[in-house]
Amino acid sequence: MNTVQQPSLSTDKPLDIYPHDGFITRQMRNRQTGHKSGVVWLTGLSGAGKSTLSSLAEQYLFGKGHLAMVLDGDTLRSGLNSDLDFSKQSRRENLRRAGEVASLFAHTGHIVLATFVSPFQEGRRYVRDIVRDNFYLVHIAADLDDCIQRDPKGLYKKALSGGIENFTGVGQGYEPPEDADLVINTSQADIADCVKQLIDFVSDRFSIE
């Protein structure tokens, strides 16, 4: 049992927190599933194809009996992160919690396909530092014009008419990652090809036969 002495936020007295180790380790779970676990963080513009590609990869992995799950930014915002808005501080907290939850699933043996626009280098590095082990950054790249044309959620239309402040790609920039472990460009290849790139990458990094 590890003891983590943390300062109380309100009183600065130490809190007594004893994280629970249990009997079933990540390694035991990995042995049982037959593959490693960790986090594939898909970053990219809205409409780039993050949800489409992660869902198809999840479907493939699930079909093979592997432990995989999609952790979707919007889904998280409708539950765990429903108390957060889109201020700078809240976006950071949104990423922190996403990283912590992704870690919990990774420790429980899952290949986590995390889909978050996560437009800034700083935020993505922050998440990488939280997850640490087996974290891979995948940039789902696409031309902005293609994203605007696809507009699966109608958000570009709304943003371009002034209905959404600071929408990534319209009112706010997107910093392409310099440290991506993989770049998949959905403007240059069709869906099947892009999914294959993602599955091949996941299979290689998580030792799936």
Place this chain on the structure above:
Amino acid sequence: MNTVQQPSLSTDKPLDIYPHDGFITRQMRNRQTGHKSGVVWLTGLSGAGKSTLSSLAEQYLFGKGHLAMVLDGDTLRSGLNSDLDFSKQSRRENLRRAGEVASLFAHTGHIVLATFVSPFQEGRRYVRDIVRDNFYLVHIAADLDDCIQRDPKGLYKKALSGGIENFTGVGQGYEPPEDADLVINTSQADIADCVKQLIDFVSDRFSIE
């Protein structure tokens, strides 16, 4: 794709949140594992045996190849909830996030064994309302004197000497649940018997053969 229009906390403008449905449903995951998923919420005093019993049950279920995991209050407080203190508001937020995370794991096919002192009826009802489907409340009961004698984390000693304010059982009361789905009394039965009670309950409720 569902659209959830939520008020922005900072601007009161609607946010555009599109939770991601994906292809792999909870039902599909349940079919693959061969058992239902959901949350077993273990409440009780520190030292009552929540961690011991949940770890042994996890070990048993894992050994049978089932998807089970312990969600431990202290573990969560050292990661996702490390920004929260023990004020009334923070305790409520601690429970809210625990409920949301437990739900994510339940939706991903897990039997979640959640161990939280959760001393108040109101807080436990709050979590039940968040999880909704397949939520079971298990009271791990024990005489306070036994808990003080066991004192696995040395917290009663510290609390009794004035080192921890509002420690449950010392400076603050514990409301035994009136709506428990199961009560396991670790002062009246030995560990093996108590574990069997928990495993039998879980096997029945989650349709484990």
